[in-house]
Amino acid sequence: MNSAPQINHLNLETINNPLLSFLGVGFDYEDASILEDVSLTVDRGEFVALVGPSGCGKSTILNLISGVLEARSGSITASGLSNRADRLGNVSYMQQKDLLLPWRSVAENSRLGLELRGVSNSESSTAVEKLAESFGIADELDSMPWQLSGGMRQRVALLRAVLPDNPVLLLDEPFGALDAITRSSLQQWLLNVLDTSNKAVVLVTHDVDEAILLADRVLVMSSNPGQISAEVKIDLDASPHDASVSTSSEFIELKKHILDLLGNHEVTQ
Amino acid sequence: MNSLRSRLIEWLPAAIIIILLIVAWEVLVEVLDVQRWLLPPPSVIFVEILDSLGFLLRHTWVSTTEIALGFSISIVLAVLLASGIIWSRTVERTLYPVIITSQTIPIITLAPLLIIWVGTDIMSKVIVIVLFTFFPIVISLVSGLRSVDQEMVDMLRTLGASPWQTFRKLMIPSALPSFFAGLKVAAVVSVIGAVIGEWFGSSEGLGWLMKIAGGQFQTARVFAAIVMLSILAMTLFAAVVVVEKWSLRKYPPTATRVIRLGD
Numbered sequence: 001m002n003s004a005p006q007i008n009h010l011n012l013e014t015i016n017n018p019l020l021s022f023l024g025v026g027f028d029y030e031d032a033s034i035l036e037d038v039s040l041t042v043d044r045g046e047f048v049a050l051v052g053p054s055g056c057g058k059s060t061i062l063n064l065i066s067g068v069l070e071a072r073s074g075s076i077t078a079s080g081l082s083n084r085a086d087r088l089g090n091v092s093y094m095q096q097k098d099l100l101l102p103w104r105s106v107a108e109n110s111r112l113g114l115e116l117r118g119v120s121n122s123e124s125s126t127a128v129e130k131l132a133e134s135f136g137i138a139d140e141l142d143s144m145p146w147q148l149s150g151g152m153r154q155r156v157a158l159l160r161a162v163l164p165d166n167p168v169l170l171l172d173e174p175f176g177a178l179d180a181i182t183r184s185s186l187q188q189w190l191l192n193v194l195d196t197s198n199k200a201v202v203l204v205t206h207d208v209d210e211a212i213l214l215a216d217r218v219l220v221m222s223s224n225p226g227q228i229s230a231e232v233k234i235d236l237d238a239s240p241h242d243a244s245v246s247t248s249s250e251f252i253e254l255k256k257h258i259l260d261l262l263g264n265h266e267v268t269q
Numbered sequence: 270m271n272s273l274r275s276r277l278i279e280w281l282p283a284a285i286i287i288i289l290l291i292v293a294w295e296v297l298v299e300v301l302d303v304q305r306w307l308l309p310p311p312s313v314i315f316v317e318i319l320d321s322l323g324f325l326l327r328h329t330w331v332s333t334t335e336i337a338l339g340f341s342i343s344i345v346l347a348v349l350l351a352s353g354i355i356w357s358r359t360v361e362r363t364l365y366p367v368i369i370t371s372q373t374i375p376i377i378t379l380a381p382l383l384i385i386w387v388g389t390d391i392m393s394k395v396i397v398i399v400l401f402t403f404f405p406i407v408i409s410l411v412s413g414l415r416s417v418d419q420e421m422v423d424m425l426r427t428l429g430a431s432p433w434q435t436f437r438k439l440m441i442p443s444a445l446p447s448f449f450a451g452l453k454v455a456a457v458v459s460v461i462g463a464v465i466g467e468w469f470g471s472s473e474g475l476g477w478l479m480k481i482a483g484g485q486f487q488t489a490r491v492f493a494a495i496v497m498l499s500i501l502a503m504t505l506f507a508a509v510v511v512v513e514k515w516s517l518r519k520y521p522p523t524a525t526r527v528i529r530l531g532d
Contacts (some may be wrong), residue, residue, distance in 0.1 A: 066427045089429020103442050103519045105457040112438075113428040148520035164428070 004258040018043045020065065020168050021199040027060055027121050034226040038223035049203045049215035049261065058204040062170045065202065066093040078168045093170040098157040098268030100145040106156050107141040127163060129175025135159045151182040171203045187213055191240055206218045208258050212251060213240050220261045272303040309489040318496060330495045331474040333464045335391055336505065339398025340459050346399065347406035355414045368407060376400045377465055384470030394466030400456035401462035409451025413444030446520065449513040456509045460502040
């Protein structure tokens with residue numbers, strides 16, 4: 001049995017600190033510096049997007065926060081947990097690939113995180129069924145992953161990540177492999193779910209539109225070594241739930257600004 | 270109905286070939302006037318099987334017991350060895366050379382020694398069977414356990430899986446298809462192990478029967494024993510396939526689908 005540290009009752013000290021802090025972090029891979037002095041903090045209820053060229057270390061940041069990788073320098077604290085091993089299992093992380101276990105049904109895949117925590121099958125199945133409707137997979141609970149479309153598989157992966165209900169949620173290109181229509185409906189759905197959740201969310205994406213639509217802040221990264229080069233606050237007058245928001249002039253203005261920031265770095269490399 | 274017919278059609282070529290071979294054998298022995306003690310025709314072998322069926326079944330049962338015991342021990346041993354090899358680099362470095370060396374020694378030369386060491390009872394035969402069968406199972410199991418994606422392992426870690434949970438919920442299920450491939454090889458080889466074990470020191474079993482009957486030029490009886498051995502091996506193989514089909518029933522069809530470059 002896995003004895004996950006109790007994180008539902010945060011002590012006073014951590015309540016005043018941001019839910020996620022990532023301070024002066026450096027990371028090397030085989031002698032190459034991947035990240036150099038990267039800092040970011042995310043508060044409760046805040047949604048931050050990381051955009052940047054491929055290979056700038058965006059996904060590495062998520063691997064460090066989740067505890068999969070160990071940082072060379074700096075300090076990382078998520079939900080009050082600054083020890084790498086403690087964060088494993090206490091930070092929700094949806095990877096780029098769905099990584100569903102092929103021999104498990106949709107329901108069995110979804111409840112995996114709860115199962116590993118020692119939650120009984122009947123209890124975790126109830127939890128899955130409760131959310132299945134809003135995830136649009138209620139009719140597929142008994143299906144096997146290989147019978148599902150890419151969009152469906154991604155929903156299952158997201159449900160699996162979200163079910164343990166950790167305060168910090170990491171999303172690595174969650175909708176990258178999906179068609180445009182599915183992507184935009186899932187983006188809207190994600191906004192609805194997270195509006196009330198009070199989670200600290202970090203999204204890694206290639207898609208600047210997605211970053212502007214979903215995030216409160218967009219962090220622009222440059223590469224070699226990966227660093228955060230600019231921060232853009234997203235303060236749209238129009239609601240992101242409004243379908244026409246992405247064609248509004250303020251949205252296009254922001255997009256231009258971020259693309260400029262990204263483009264500059266590609267030129268200066 | 271339709272699927273039954275298509276299955277019959279599927280097996281038809283194999284059935285035709287076997288029947289043709291048997292008929293050719295029968296006819297050639299007759300036409301070329303081959304001595305019965307040298308090569309009996311299938312009809313004589315068939316009569317021999319019917320005449321001494323009780324006798325044959327008794328010795329088949331002896332061999333079956335040895336094989337069942339040896340095969341089971343092999344599976345347990347292989348699972349332990351493969352798990353150890355996967356778990357720790359030190360175990361791997363210690364065990365792998367021993368395992369490989371055990372297979373470079375011709376097991377047939379060990380059989381007489383085993384009789385001297387453990388005696389002529391069932392254990393000497395069981396050990397020979399284990400020596401023949403544990404190797405393919407260990408190798409297939411290790412390669413199956415190694416086939417796991419690092420990304421999958423990381424995903425489980427982010428969900429808080431302990432190493433033991435990762436082993437149970439990811440690595441074992443990933444290794445199953447390859448494990449069954451090894452079991453099928455072992456199932457067939459186990460019959461050879463039993464015959465060799467019995468050949469060198471036994472007073473019963475199909476291997477002993479072949480040796481005695483061969484010495485007395487009872488060629489039909491040797492062939493009758495061979496037929497029983499084949500049936501035994503095929504039954505064991507089929508049993509493994511049935512368990513495999515059941516165990517892998519939830520796996521994607523690609524795990525069991527055969528890629529064919531011809532037709």
